[in-house]
Amino acid sequence: MDALAGLLDGPRARGAFLLRMVMEPPWAVRIEDRAPICLMSVRRGTAFIVPSGGGEPVRLGPGDIAVARGPDPYTVADAPGTTAHALIGPGGVCTTLRGRPLSQDMVLSVRTWGNAADGATAVLVGTYLLDGEISRRLLDALPPLLTVPADTRTRPLLDLLDAEIAQDEPGQRVVLDRLLDLLLIAALRAWFARPGADAPGWYRAMGDPVVGAALRLLRHDPAHPWTVASLAARAGVSRAGLARRFTELVGEPPMAYLTGWRLDVAADLLRESDATVEAVARKVGYSTPFAFSAAFKRVRGVSPQEYRGSPQGKHLDLPDRQRRLPGGPPSARLTP
Template identity: 50%
Template sequence: MDVFDDLIRGVRAHGSLFGSSVLTPPWSLHFADGAPLTLCAVLGGAGWIVPEHGEPVPLRDRETVVVRGPEPFSFVDEVGTRAAPVSCGQHCAVPGQGGTRHRRGWHDSGDADVTLIVGAYPVRGEISRRLVEALPGVLRVDGGGTGDGVLDHLAEEVAIDRPGQQVVLDRLLDWMLVCTLREWFDRPGGRPPAWWAAQHDPVVGDALRRMHAEPAAPWTVAVLADRARVSRSTLAKRFGELMGEPPLTYLTRWRMTLAAEMLVERSSATVADVARAVGYSDPFGFSAAFKRVRGVNPSEFRRTATA
């Protein structure tokens, strides 16, 4: 278990393919559904992603962008296009609305300039929210990378309706999102989040994997250092340099993130149940730690979040 595995597990496509829209200029598709993450890829042409606030981003053949919501954005043939905006979202699934002929597939024997493949992602829980917060408003990845093969599969799958197609599309979209985020985090000259870069360090990466695999274990700096076969001072120094905080401070914040998700997702769990699940035998000590990190006690957090 690594940090990325944990953070992305709540980001899953589920019936979320808006469509594979074949477009001829001029066009202007306006996405205003407020999805936390939207993945867009084009085949056989180019266009522009225009966020509501921010600079337009070019999207060329076989390139992919991920747009962070909930702010709306548009996909246009050119900046300042004369095309009237067509609102796209959960109902953008028929040609009259600028979308696809069928909800789960599209086929047209005519010529077209651009095929746009779009997938929207819900983001469940406190854990995956940490991933979303590490992303810019719009990120773009060039074609020619590991996602190209997935894009080909997506293009083939949306061309015809088949039994079980939505499940296949969902999994392909998940695969495409993972490939896109990996390439963006690893891009030359990029500034990935600290947890992404630290995973590649043999010492800090080992400590992170252990804390994520067993967050409730009674970890100490000495135990983590012993598992990594380094001294306590070495672990503390390298962890602080790469992560910007001590190991046990990170562990406490991660435990409180897990606890916050459990408080919302497991309505039958008591505060004491959640405390034990994240490594606290004393619910009062857990409540104090939760309030120190989250600003409110567990019961107040649950009431507000579920409301």
């Protein structure tokens, strides 16, 4: 399993926020949803992404893809100087800048939102709503905003997502989630492979015959009682040789990497399943729930029980659901 597949194979989009935004200039939307990652692609016309804090505006043309990493806010507009007239908050809640609910006023059709049905600009938007859906290691490797130029390899995925986003068939949510995952992987693969890319150590290390093999073993079976010696034996090198090369390429020793990966997996299990803390501990390689809880709290700052009950995994309350844009799950969809 390679680096990107490994990161996205387990934690993946579940009920992601997807919509087609159709706008006639002048228009600007302020994004303050604090979502971990948002993918945008222009289908027609042009759009600018203006980062907060005075960053340089980024222009997107047809087929270009932008990936914005939260939680920092940004503005999407027809031009860098256009004043925002709408604000999108956590969970896709849309209001005016003064707080008046705005979603219903701008719903055009299923998962389509904007100020004009035949607007000059159309943008596909896909947002991962929960931190657990994207590995923290991946998020840490990304800049606040990255762009990938239009490419023949991503065009078919964009065409399919554009066709499916306005459909409302059985199983549609799962289809859209998987298309979003595929498009994100394709975009990140292109970005990491660009000339002069400063890819993270774990990504470059996957191409190393020794360290790549060790990484795949750790990621595939985090519950195994790994030691540096047993990992080196499986990789076919000496213990010292593996420890030195692993640390050099990945940036941390093998057992430190394994601890981080185990706790990443555990965090998603705590959020997405009803498994007991003891069961989660076993699934990620801890012999006792006490040892697991101590390690989890040392790294995450809270106990597994506290993490499971934290607002990170909570659903929106009813008033927020009623004000959401039409790209959320069916229960949150507005009727035009």
